[in-house]
Amino acid sequence: MRTNKIKIIVSFFMTFVLISSVFQVQTAQAYERIPTAGIAINGKMVNGIDPIKIEGIYYLPLTQLSKILGYNHITFANNTKTYEMTDGSTVVRATMGGTQARRGDEFIRIHAPRWINETAYVSLQAASSLFNSFIYFKPQNGSIQVEKPAQRYRVQPGDSLWLIAEAHHTTVQSIKSANNLTSNIIYAGQILKLPVADQGKEMEPVKEKKPVENKNPAPSIDVARNILNEAQNYIGAGYKFGATLNEAPHLFDCSSYTQFVFGQHGIQLPRTSRQQAELGTPVAVEDLRPGDLVFFTNTDLYSDGRVGHLGIYMGNGDMIHASSSRGVHIASNFLNIGYWQENYLFAKRVIQ
Structure with missing residues (x-):
């Protein structure tokens, strides 16, 4: 009886090791490396960056992107895998695997950042939200385009008009007016126009x-x-x-x-x-x-x-x-x- 128990435990352990090994291999193979892409800010090429693709979505290395966008003061808490970055005006904070980030005093919704080979990656949508920009891939020349400051916003899963308004220091009504919305219903992936800045200043x-x-x-x-x-x-x-x-x-x-x-x-x-x-x-x-x-x-x-x-x-x-x-x-x-x-x-x- 004791021998059978030991066999069961050993069998379970070996199965766990096998599953873990397969998971690790799958994780390692779950992304596709993309050739270095040029990155342009408001149409002007400023640098190159090394994207990866996960399940068809482009991701960018977080610290490399941060520095390109001027967020040069970067701190990292290894125990929580959390980054804080600032350009001197606004602090942005993101944790690997977390779908809630922070920009200044506001909480924002983002695609969960990924931690791959000791490197943090964020999707183009997450990067847009973090850095008050509109970032997208331009297939015509394989470049990453940055519109800064953002005039558009791509709705994230879990967003509401109230959350978007809070994050952009505006009002729900201003967003609805800018987009001719007749209700508060929005959906993930929807692109919204942001109200022009002179409609309000942060007081x-x-x-x-x-x-x-x-x-x-x-x-x-x-x-x-x-x-x-x-x-x-x-x-x-x-x-x-x-x-x-x-x-x-x-x-x-x-x-x-x-x-x-x-x-x-x-x-x-x-x-x-x-x-x-x-x-x-x-x-x-x-x-x-x-x-x-x-x-x-x-x-x-x-x-x-x-x-x-x-x-x-x-x-x-x-x-x-x-x-x-x-x-x-x-x-x-x-x-x-x-x-x-x-x-x-x-x-x-x-x-x-």
Whole structure:
């Protein structure tokens, strides 16, 4: 009797090993490698990328795509297989195998990212949702095309108009109007037009008044003066989307610049412009003081009016900031310049 039990256990174990081995082989063979494809942003070829195909769906390597799109600050939690990436304005977060991701403060639905040969892959649809772009394969030349910022959205399984509106900082009615929808019924794979950005700008952070960690005991007027002096030390430093603090003071994006400069004087700011916009107290334009943070949207990056840029008010109508076109520099009388007027959102005071 004991011998029969041992035989049964051994047989079960061998069967399990055989099934596991077959599963591993099938998993290894479940994708097709595609020749390196050119990747174009708004019609301009910028790089190459190495797609794979799984069950007829194109997938792209996540970290390679992130860097191409300017999300250069990338962290990875190996225990959960979770990536966080930022371009300095918005943080995106995706977990391998998960169908719910995060972009900024919003949860979004995506195709589950795949973990293959120690590499993360995302479908074109998932990549579109994560990076506020519309990404598709162009069979005529075998390229990956990126429309950025997104003007269209492909509905994901489990989506609703409310979820899509929340993720794109708009309203259900605006989406319905843009697409001539008479009901709230949508279906996976459906392509929706996104409302144009000037129909709304993100003002929610101005209402938030999270406390600022301040380790500097000096009077606020002195702290502001010292921060502005510090900020001017880096005029001419280069710009890099998603720059890390390890790259300071030679390379910055807008929010790593403010984080670095304020941090040198005991005021701890979070990493992205959207997170920094949640701090401090709102300030009207006519009440701006040197050291206040001024926030803008960036229509070149985001189609939904979200916070996309910030600078430090210097007084006399001037702002010092790290811009993608000129690096760290002073924008004189910035609120009389059309671009900054059109994209201005609000100001916050973090030096109290």
